[in-house]
Amino acid sequence: MTRDRIPLVLLAIFLVVALAGLWTPPWALFILTIAFAKGLVALGLMLFLRAGLVSFGQALYYCAGAYAAGALGRYLGVSDIFLMMAAGAAVAGLLGFILGFLLAKYRGIFFGLLSLALSMILYGLLVKNEALGSTDGFNIRPSTLFGVRPDLEWLRYLVALSAAAVALGAAALVHRYLGTPLGRLAPAIKDNEIRVEYMGASARHAIHVKYVIAAVLAGIGGALAATTVGHIDPDMAYWTTSGEFIFMAILAGTGSVVAPFAGALIFAVIHTTAYDLSPNTWQMFLGTSLLLLIVFLPEGLWSLFRRRRAG
Amino acid sequence: MDQILAVIADGIIYSAWLFIAAVGLTLIYGVMKIINVTHGSFYALGAYAGASLTGAWIARGLPVEWSYAVLAAGALAVTLVVAPLIERGILRFMYARDEVVILLITYALFLILEDTIKLIWGVNPYFAAEPYALLGSFEVGGLPYPTYNLILVALAVISGGGLAWMLQSTRVGKLLVSVIHDPEVSRAMGINVDRYYMVTFAFGSLLAALGGSFTAPTVSVVPGLGVEIIVLSFAVVVIGGLGSLPGAALGALIVGVVRSVCVHYAPELELFVIYFVMAMVLAFRPRGLFSLAEPRKI
Numbered sequence: 001m002t003r004d005r006i007p008l009v010l011l012a013i014f015l016v017v018a019l020a021g022l023w024t025p026p027w028a029l030f031i032l033t034i035a036f037a038k039g040l041v042a043l044g045l046m047l048f049l050r051a052g053l054v055s056f057g058q059a060l061y062y063c064a065g066a067y068a069a070g071a072l073g074r075y076l077g078v079s080d081i082f083l084m085m086a087a088g089a090a091v092a093g094l095l096g097f098i099l100g101f102l103l104a105k106y107r108g109i110f111f112g113l114l115s116l117a118l119s120m121i122l123y124g125l126l127v128k129n130e131a132l133g134s135t136d137g138f139n140i141r142p143s144t145l146f147g148v149r150p151d152l153e154w155l156r157y158l159v160a161l162s163a164a165a166v167a168l169g170a171a172a173l174v175h176r177y178l179g180t181p182l183g184r185l186a187p188a189i190k191d192n193e194i195r196v197e198y199m200g201a202s203a204r205h206a207i208h209v210k211y212v213i214a215a216v217l218a219g220i221g222g223a224l225a226a227t228t229v230g231h232i233d234p235d236m237a238y239w240t241t242s243g244e245f246i247f248m249a250i251l252a253g254t255g256s257v258v259a260p261f262a263g264a265l266i267f268a269v270i271h272t273t274a275y276d277l278s279p280n281t282w283q284m285f286l287g288t289s290l291l292l293l294i295v296f297l298p299e300g301l302w303s304l305f306r307r308r309r310a311g
Numbered sequence: 312m313d314q315i316l317a318v319i320a321d322g323i324i325y326s327a328w329l330f331i332a333a334v335g336l337t338l339i340y341g342v343m344k345i346i347n348v349t350h351g352s353f354y355a356l357g358a359y360a361g362a363s364l365t366g367a368w369i370a371r372g373l374p375v376e377w378s379y380a381v382l383a384a385g386a387l388a389v390t391l392v393v394a395p396l397i398e399r400g401i402l403r404f405m406y407a408r409d410e411v412v413i414l415l416i417t418y419a420l421f422l423i424l425e426d427t428i429k430l431i432w433g434v435n436p437y438f439a440a441e442p443y444a445l446l447g448s449f450e451v452g453g454l455p456y457p458t459y460n461l462i463l464v465a466l467a468v469i470s471g472g473g474l475a476w477m478l479q480s481t482r483v484g485k486l487l488v489s490v491i492h493d494p495e496v497s498r499a500m501g502i503n504v505d506r507y508y509m510v511t512f513a514f515g516s517l518l519a520a521l522g523g524s525f526t527a528p529t530v531s532v533v534p535g536l537g538v539e540i541i542v543l544s545f546a547v548v549v550i551g552g553l554g555s556l557p558g559a560a561l562g563a564l565i566v567g568v569v570r571s572v573c574v575h576y577a578p579e580l581e582l583f584v585i586y587f588v589m590a591m592v593l594a595f596r597p598r599g600l601f602s603l604a605e606p607r608k609i
Contacts, residue, residue, distance in 0.1 A: 052409075052411075053411075054411045054414070054415065102594055106593075106597065108409075108410055108411055109346055109410050109411060109414060110593065110597050110598075112411065112414065113346075113545065113549055113589075113593060114590065114593040114594070114597075116542065116545065117546070117549070117586045117589040117590040117593060118586075118590055120542055120546075120582075120585075120586035120589075121583055121586045121587055121590060123582070123586075124580075124581075124582030124583035124584075124585070124586055124587075125583050127582055128578070128579040128580070128581065128582065128583065129579070239538075239541075239542050240538060243418060243422075246415065246418075250415065280426060280429045280430060280434065281426050281429075281430065282426070283422040283423070283425050283426045284422065284423045284425075284426035284427065284430075286419075286422050287418075287419040287420060287421070287422030287423035287424075287425075287426075288419070288423060290415070290418070290419035290422065291401070291416060291419040291420070291423070294412060294415055294416055294419065298412075
């Protein structure tokens, strides 16, 4: 057993972002920040994937986090990026805790379908809510950090830096969680849930915990995306948004907590370039890669690294 | 009183439409245990094929009365091309996989088809309102309703009743029931299970395409049509019970009536209520209203 290098890797990524970010153009920093935001959601989905569950409704928490952050700015005039992320985490976490009691009982397609229904409920509510801008959503003012509103040229850099700090910090915590007995139950639940119960562990409890963690992560991601983009709308809760997160999580695989962020970054880069090159075939590209991944690399891109190391 | 009549009429029409759009999904799940996301693609394909063929038909000055046959032919044509391609080309290699994995595969195929549609038909809307306008309208409680809606109701009754009759009273249907219950034993008994899977997939997809093509005259056919119908038809079949034919009918009726009530009395709840019912059914009867308990397999 080699030493656990993940914390070092995460620290290294942060330093790279902090240093290279100084010379990176704002648009690239924007893509990077969004990748961190969506990577957080994909990280939560990775926890589910490890237990053999696929959620078709993680956009529920992404959207809830975004609207929590948006409401903070709209009604209380708060625009601090950390407060927004905290609000997103709190609202999504609470929602996840409550709904978790229900969803922790579900497996297979029923887990996916129920989470889909729940996210569509939020979508249905937001679309018809005039006070929150209906289908148009509403705008969010540029972020401040610790009460200071940085110059525009620095804003993107500082937001990216904060995103990196929070996302990588969260990844480090999730990594520690994966090492705990509760975290290690996931593959066992996937393989044979009944044996897990015979061992004296509660699969339901383990999944509930995962569910809340994933909800908190998605809430932070949603808040981060909201303040970065400066606009939120109900489409954040639509099922196609959940589909994108699934794509990232499957692209990345379950090998490491770094993987979802890599998946999200690849997704963001493909998204940007494909939209430029040929906007009408970009979903086709996504679908084809998803298909090839499921068939040939079911463990995700990350497994390429591992196989080489083993060989 | 008039409003209640209107609620009922709207509810029936919407239910009929939902049933046509969703019944193929439940058929495919019932036989193949596949949650088929490409269902939405077939709906969209049917709508595009129906709209563009009907448009061409009418542009040539051919009789409008025949445009209903053209709509059906359009749906049939796209299904015959695309469904066998998907089932024989990709899905049949995946049957051994987990249900969730197959769901993801159909999702990938859905993404591919979504852009294929854009490549073939472009992104501009298609209109083919002539079959809709041709029949005029009738009145319920003082409100005019297009007579075309009756075609949707008839189509729903025919497809639902036809399926039920086929399953219960024909040789093919009875063999299909045995495939549903145990594909392995059916295969051992000499039933060509693969062929049943292919035909079921094609037939289920055809129903989706028919739903799309007969909806086409009532809407403008634009990209994203399939995206919406998927979640709606998921809601319908989940409420009734995945794989259950009467379940799909009941699900369509519940969603249709509930939505119609909401549209008339509380329009801001229209979308919410559909998925709320779906979530409630999943919470209390996860296998739907019309389902038998399934033994847990170890």
